Amino acid sequence: MIKSMQRLTLAAAAALLSLAAHAVPDPYPNSGTQAPASSFVAPSSGQLRAYFTGLSGGFTNLLGVRINGVDGALGLDNHASAYGDSFLLGNVVAGDTLVFFIDVNAGTARYYSDPSLNADGVNHAWAAAYVGDAQVPAGINVAFEDLPGGGDFNYRDHSFVFQVTAVPEPAAWVLLLGGMAGLSAWRRRRD
Structure with missing residues (x-):
């Protein structure tokens, strides 16, 4: 009885954790408008x-x-990607201007996050x-509408979270590797 109760408790805990691990970003609240x-703008330098x-x-x-x-x-084909799949868009420097876009049906249309670049305006x-979850880190969620003229304005046709992560400088790698080598040598002497 106790073992079956423990299994039930573990199963319930695992179910709750899996729900918390996949907190999809909120949808656009004013669908139709x-x-x-x-x-x-890139908030920092990095990838x-x-x-x-x-x-x-x-x-x-x-x-x-x-x-x-x-x-x-x-990258990130909206029909072939799974929640949390990532794609490196490039390297940026703090202050770079970023305009995201979707390429619709192999170049049939292209829609930008800057409306002045869109043919339909x-x-x-x-x-x-x-805020992030276990599969997608905190960042800015951007959701696109892929129909001409804005279509249904639900902004649910392709969504992603973007983030800029720092790329360690070569000197930082040298320090890290040197520290690890020193720690290893110290442990060998101690044994």
Whole structure:
């Protein structure tokens, strides 16, 4: 009886932990209404990484970013990516201008987070802060609308969280490796 109660308790705890581990970002709260435009600036220097958080659109979209006016690589296919999959968009320097975009159906259309770059003049992106979970770190959640003219304005067709992580300087690696070698030597002498 005690063992079955322990198993039940462990199963309940595991179920609760799995729920907490996957806290999807909140959806756009004003579906049907165009979202206000957002602009993005790299908050620090390092690697700009996007983490896939979901889709509900029928079109196939790839994510990209324009850093200081230069378009980068495309990735995170909204139909082939799983929640938490990540894609390195490139390296940025604090203060760089970031304009995210989706490439719809292999180049049929491209919609930017800056409405002035969109052929239809409509805002196709919505952004909000995200606290993070076990699979997606804290950052800014950006959700896109992939229909011309804004379509249904639900901003659920391709969403991701972006984050800039620092890249250690070579000198930091040398210090880290030197410290580990010193610790190893100290432990060998102690034994």
